Amino acid sequence: MTTLTRKLLRTITSGWGQFVALVLIVMLGVMIYISMNTAYSNLSQSQERFYQEYRFADYTFTVVKAPESVISRIEAVPGVIKATGRVQKDIPIVKAEDERATGRLTGYPLPQEGEVNRLHLLSGSWFEESPAGNIGVLVDPQFFVANHLTAGDSLEVIAGGKKVVLTVIGTAVSPEFVYPMPDAAALVPEPERFGIIMIPQIQAQQILGYPGQINQVVVDLAPGADETAVVREIERILEPYGNLASYPRRDQLSHAALQAELDGLKTMSGSLPLVFFLIAAAIQFVIINRLIKTQRLPIGVMKALGYSSFQIIGNYTGYALLVSGVGAVLGIITGIGMAAGMSQVYAQFFNLPSTIGGINLSVVIRSVVISLVVGGAAGLFASRSVVRIRPAEAMRPEPPASGKHTLLENWTWLWQHLDSSWKMSLRSILRNRVRFAITVLGVVFSVCLLIFALFSNDAVDYLVQQSFTLSNRYDYIVRFTQPVKYEDITYWNRWSEVQKIEPLLEVPVKIKAGDRAEDELLVGAQVTGELRKVYDMHGQQKQIPEEGILLNKSTADKLGIKPGDEVEVHTTLGIGPTRTERLRIVGLNQPMSGSGSFISWETANRLLGESRVVSAVMLKLDRPEMKEVEKRLYEMTSVSSVMSPQREQAAFLQYMDTIIVFIAIMVLMAGLLGLAIVYNTSLMTFQERQRELASLRVLGFSRREIAGLLRKETGVQAVLGIIIGLPAGKAMGNVLMASISTDLYSMPAVIYPRTYFIAALLALVFIGIGQQLAIRKTGQIDMVEALKNRD
Amino acid sequence: MTPPILMSLKNVSKTYIMGEVKVEALKTTTLDVYEGELLVILGPSGSGKSTLLNLMGGIDQPSAGEIFFAGKPLTSAGEKEMTNYRRREVGFVFQFYNLIPDLTAAENVALAAELVHKPRPVNEVLEEVGLLDRRDHFPSQLSGGEQQRVAIARALVKQPRLLLCDEPTGALDFETGKRVLRLLYDIRQKGSGTVIIVTHNTAIGAIADRVVRMRSGSIADITINQNPVPPERIDW
Incomplete structure (x- = not known):
């Protein structure tokens, strides 16, 4: 070991805390970089592979009923590689105690080879070639687990108006059911009450009464085809069969959910670690800069002895490289651990068959390179001043630090009311502007991260408030297998538990404006109804219009229309003929999730050429959940599902519990960052002013007063950082929310005042700890030092 | 008539342990300091004079013996009492001034003034040291002599009963040094406090009421100066 290396190691050991604090920041950066990038690459690779191998559809078309022969006509369209026709229908599943769940019964043509949206068997056995006796079906793994099923269990469903018993033979997934959700209105999957039932096509056609017919076409397009x-x-071909809806892959629910997660991860994995690296680099820059200033004399001596500037610069840069190196090693270990944890959570949410996990070597290497390059650059940049040190000059004592009047002093009133210690702190801060800026910036970022970590809780709370307290005021929503006369169910009002019932008529439509068309679900509700209110994402209440449409803003944007415009509305209900009517757009609604287009119940009826029919009713009971009522409802074969917002809310909150660990990790990281920065700055301030502080001790300052001086200095930076950090955190939340919001979800970056308060408080706590760790050193002030000769 | 005793050191000694070596910086020493006198402690480096000053100033504790200030023991005092002692009773002037670079001359003085209940007006003290016109200058904009005069003002503003000066002219040229000594001499003449100057410069002994000579960690002799001379008349 050269003496120069030994000197470097001694510099590190004498400022051990500082070194550790820096290593910590680099470690966090590498950890985040590795975990997020590994999770991202694993998840997106699994997605890509699964989509490709199992031929995820580029486009999906829904029709009322079409002969199977239509498939060959579609496959003849240039640009279509493969089309698969199938039947799919949501049917009620009868569970124990007559409870209901919804099954998305989907038929798969056998053999599966080459088909679009193919199945991948996860457990159990494949469909038997010639089934004897019961019909064997596969279900999605979440439904399987949530309902405690085992292979061989029977599943009772209602299809075509009668009960059918199916036998569960295993579990399977397909690219379209990676994240199985019933519809866009659902916030999270509720696997107990919604499942995918996969069944051979012929049996599906039999059960549902579609002999030789299909109601869905999934299409694989050639790359580069004019979509x-x-x-x-294809729509033209399907037109005679009642083309109800068609949507591209990006609007497919499962894909949209997975893609939103990937997009969010990508945004974060790119920017978040970089900020940690840059902050670490900035602090290293300041530390090395200072080190060189205080070691002017030894540097001068070394130069006089014949060491080159280059060697000395290398030595100081070595400090930064060592920080980066040690930080990277620790970051790799923790990052790989965290990546495994994240992958595990993703595996819980997404049905991706190929294993998510494993170490991504290129990510690890990249993280090491980035941290070393950033650290090395900071070291070189900071130590370049070594070149300017001339031995003879360096060995003379340095002139006293120059004091300067600051701009702040022009504010005479304030300046006159400050005591000397404040003046001292403020001038010292303004003298070290770079350090001041870096500290403030570091605290700003730490506070940003804190808000960022905490606000997802607010956003969720807001969503729950909006969705479960404000908008949906009913206790049950009961959907029927097909529209029924409202008068036929008004007798429910006489049930003793029921306070009130209100009708709903949901009409799927295609809205045409000019040459553009969009599928939309119009919710017909009573204008004066009390159980379903409309609120937009900003919490503004919207009135359901008596005439015309309160249209979802994203649909309006896609159609390029505005309030006052008239559009052509075609019903696509799938029963009865398609009806067309012109309706006026009376307002726009920007909902947080799900469909957000409303018409009056009367308008909905008129659209369908009916009067007083409902597709669902909402019930308000004496108590939120009443098993007796539920049971009574389930006994009716016309009822397809009974949903309770309370249950949905519980499922949602349970889902949120899983992300609490991530919030905690984020809070800890943000806090440690703030702590490390403030610790370093406080320590530097202390070290530079040791002699000054010793003199003050001799003058009669108590230890507390000395600590107070240091506290003021870092305190100003911390408070400033927090003040800037709070709105900056909000801005960061907005950016993130915008980056992950889709047609299906959009959420405002809601941050409650309480969260700002908690973030500020947490920041103060962490900063306080960092400060305290540094201030402990004031106990080591040696007063005799003040009297000694300057060397 | 002997003036009342302000401070007395009884059998005080100080031993430092440096690694495995014991260094007896101050051997058993007994000394009384009278109220209002100008005392000069003379000695070469390593004679123990700075150790003695540190003990009297309350910035160091003796290894053995007792120190009384105005009749109260300092040696059994805790950290808080010692801080209060330095704050209220002692003014310190360092060889290298040790002004706060971020504070102007006036603010450096005010900093000390804020420590006590009844400080003297800052401007009055600055005028006394002849620096009122430079009150808004920072230490880096002042000469060594001016910095030292600010340091003296900083000590005086607290109205200390004891002013301790550690080589106050050590870093100054001859003329400037004498101006600083004049200030200290005036304090004694006006009867506004007890002044102790520690120096290796034997010439300064001439302005003192008493001179304590130190050698190898103990007091060699104490001489009483019947006719102290004003600083202008000394030479080195």
Whole structure:
């Protein structure tokens, strides 16, 4: 070991705390970088592979009923590689005690080879070639687990108006059911009450009464095909069969959910670690800069002895490289651990068959390179001043630090009311502007992160408030297998438990404006109803119009229309003929999730050429959940599902519990960052002013007063950092929310005042700890030092 | 008539342990300091004079013996009492001034003034040291002599009963040094406090009421100066 290296190690050991604090920041950066990038690459690779191997559809078309022969006509369209026709229908599942769940019964043509949206068997056995006796079906793994099923269990469903018993033979997934959700209105999957039932096509056709017919076409397009033209052609072919809806992959629910997660991860994995690296670099820059200033004399001596500037610069840069190196090693260990944890959570949420996990070597290498390059650059940049040190000059004592009047002093009133210690602190801060700026910036970022970590809780709370307290005021929503006369169910009002019932008529439509068309679900509700209110994402209440449509803003944007415009509305209910009517857009609604287009119940009826029919009713009971009522409802074969917002809320909150660990980790990281920065700055301030502080001790300052001086200095930076950090955190939340919001979800970056308060408080606590760790050193002030000669 | 005793050191000694070596910086020493006198402690480096000053100033504790200030023991005092002692009773002037670089001359003085209940007006003290016109200058904008005069003002503003000066002219040229000594001499003449100057410069002994000579960690002799001379008349 050269003496120069030994000197470097001694510099590190004498400022051990500082070194550790820096290593900590680099470690956090590497950890985040590795965990997020590994999780991202694993998840997106699994997605890509699964989509490709199992031929995830580029486009999905829904029709009322079409002969199977239509498939060959669609496959003849140039740009179509493969089309698969199938039947799919949501049917009630009868569970124990007559409880209901919804099954998305989906038929799969056998053999599966080459088909679009193919199945991947996870457990159990494949469909038997010639089934004897009971019909064997596969279900999605979440439903399987949530309902405690085992292979061989029977599943009772209601299809075509009668009860059918199916036998569960195993579990399977397909690219379209990676994240199985019933519809866009659902916030989270509720696997107990919604499952995918996969069944051979022929049996599906039998059960549902579609002999030789299909109601859905999934299409694999050739790369580079003119999507619009191909889709228009397919729609033309399907037109006679009642083309109800068509949507591209990006609007597919499961894909949208997975993609939103990937997009969020990508945004974060790119920017978040970089900030940690840059902050670490900035602090290293300041520390090395200072080190060189205080070691002017030894540097001068070394130069006089014949060491080159280059060697000395290398030595100081070595400090930064060592920080980066040690930080990277620790970051790799923790990052790989965290990546495994994240992958585990993703595996819980997403049905991706190929294993998510494993170490991504290129990510690890990249993290090491980035941290070393950033650290090395900071070291080189900070130590370049070594070149300017001339031995003879360096060996003379340095002139006293120059005091300067600051701009702040022009504010005479304030300045006159400050005591000397404040003046001292403020001038010292303003003298070290770079350090001041870096500290403030570090605290700003730490506070940003804190808000960022905490606000997801607010956003969720807001969503729950909006969705479960404000908007949906009913206790049950009962959906029927097909529309029924409201008068036929008004007798429910006489049930003793029921306070009130209100009708709903949900009409799927295609809205046409000019040459553009969009599928939309119009919710018909009573204008004066009390059980379903409409609130937009900003918490503004919207009135359901008696005439015309309160239209979802994203749909309006896609159609390029505004309030006052008239549009053509085609019903796509799938029963009865398609009806067309012109309706006026009376307002726009920007909902947080799900469908957000409303019409009056009367308008909905008129659209369908009916009067007083409902597709669902909402019930308000004496108590939120009443098993007796539920049971009574389930006994009716016309009822397809009974949903309770309370239950949905519980499922949602349970889902949120899983992310609490991430919030805690984020809070800890943010806090440690703030702590490390403030610790370093406080320590530097202390070290530079040791002699000054010793003199003050001799003058009669108590230890507390000395600590107070230091506290003022870091305190100003911390408070400033917090003040800037709070709105900056909000801005960061907005950016993130915008980056992950889709047609299906959009959430405002809601941050409650309480969260700002908690973030500020947490920041103060962490900063206080960092400060306290540094201030402990004031106990070591040696007063005799003040009297000694300057060397 | 002997003036009342302000401070007395009884059998005080100080031993430092440096690694495995014991260094007896101050051997058993007994000394009384009278109220209002100008005392000069003379000695070469390593004679124990700075150790003695540190003990009297309450910034160091003796290894053995007792120190009384105005009749109260300092040696059994705790950290808080010692801080209060330095704050209320002692003014310190360092060889290298040790002014706060971020504070102007006036603010450096005010900093000390804020420590006590009844400080003297800052401007009055600055005028006394002849620096009122430089009150808004920072230490880096002042000469060594001016910095030292600010340091003296900083000590005086607290109205201490004891002013301790550690080589106050050590870093100054001859003329400037004498101006600083004049200030200290005036304090004694006005009867506004007890002044102790520690120096290796034997010439300064001439302005003192008493001179304590130190050698190898103990007091060699104490001489009483019947006719102290004003600083202008000394030479080195």
